[in-house]
Amino acid sequence: MPHDTSPIQEFWNTAAAEFDAENDHGLRDPVTRTAWARRLASWAPSAPGDPLDALDAGCGTGSLSLLLAELGHRVTGVDLAPAMVRLAEAKLAAAGLPGRFLTGDAGRPPLGDQAFDVVLARHVVWTLPDPAAALRDWTGRLRPGGTLILVEGRWAAAGPVTAYVDGAEPLPWDGGVRAADLVDAVRPLVAELRVEDLTGEPELWGRAVDDERYALVATV
Structure with missing residues (x-):
């Protein structure tokens, strides 16, 4: 049975305006930005002139989409919140880089x-009603030899399983x-x-x- 995602969509639409204020969201600090760029380059390597088709699932405001595009990859981003999608589109447009974003x-x-x-999802799996x-x-969706990159964690403040959105x-x-x-779940x-x-x-x-924070990197 389909889950009602409207409360979750509303939550992230509201959060969009201030989302990039978090250092690891907006990547405005050059040190943080460089650290993520280095990690993405190691997880999704490609030869010069040989871009990859990359899906940023739950792309948010597009910070990682932008880094993937800067690496030369063809990026598609998907997010439940239209406000996030608009910010992601604006971010890549401001950088003069192509990217396709869908709500x-x-x-x-x-x-x-x-x-x-490549399919990338950062801090997304935990937000899903049906992660499996x-x-x-x-x-x-991955082509043979393709790479799944999941950046996740178990937050220190986590308690019993509840609804994080009313x-x-x-x-x-x-x-x-x-x-x-x-x-x-992935193996x-x-x-x-x-x-x-x-x-x-x-x-x-x-x-x-x-x-606990980690990246799970898998190939199919």
Whole structure:
């Protein structure tokens, strides 16, 4: 049965105006921006003149989409919140870089059977009513040898599973998802995977963090 995503959409629409104020969202600090650019280049490498088709699922205001475009990749971003999509479009336009952005459910991107070389989702899996379905969708969109990049964590303030948005149903991974649990969910869908610990890298977050943060990088 489809989930009612309207309360979640409203929440992120409201959050859009101030979203980039967080250091790791807006990437306005050159140190933070460089750290994310370096990570993306390592997770989604390509030869010069050989761009990849990249899907940024739950793209938010497009900060990582912009970095992917700067690496030369062809970027498609999807976000549930129209306000986020508008900001992402403006961000790439201001940089003079191409990018396609669509409003839609990141877990079920409105892209038909379009395939990609890279699917990226940062801090998105935990927000989804049906993360298992999203993981199947994303891995199913990858071309042979394609890469799934999931940047996730289990936040220090996380408590019992509840609804993080009033009016929405409780989410399976509200408050984040531990690496071991995400590995168990992704492993049957991919050929190989690895987990990179990001907790001890304050330059990525603009501050020191002590909760669990990591990237799961998998190939199909």
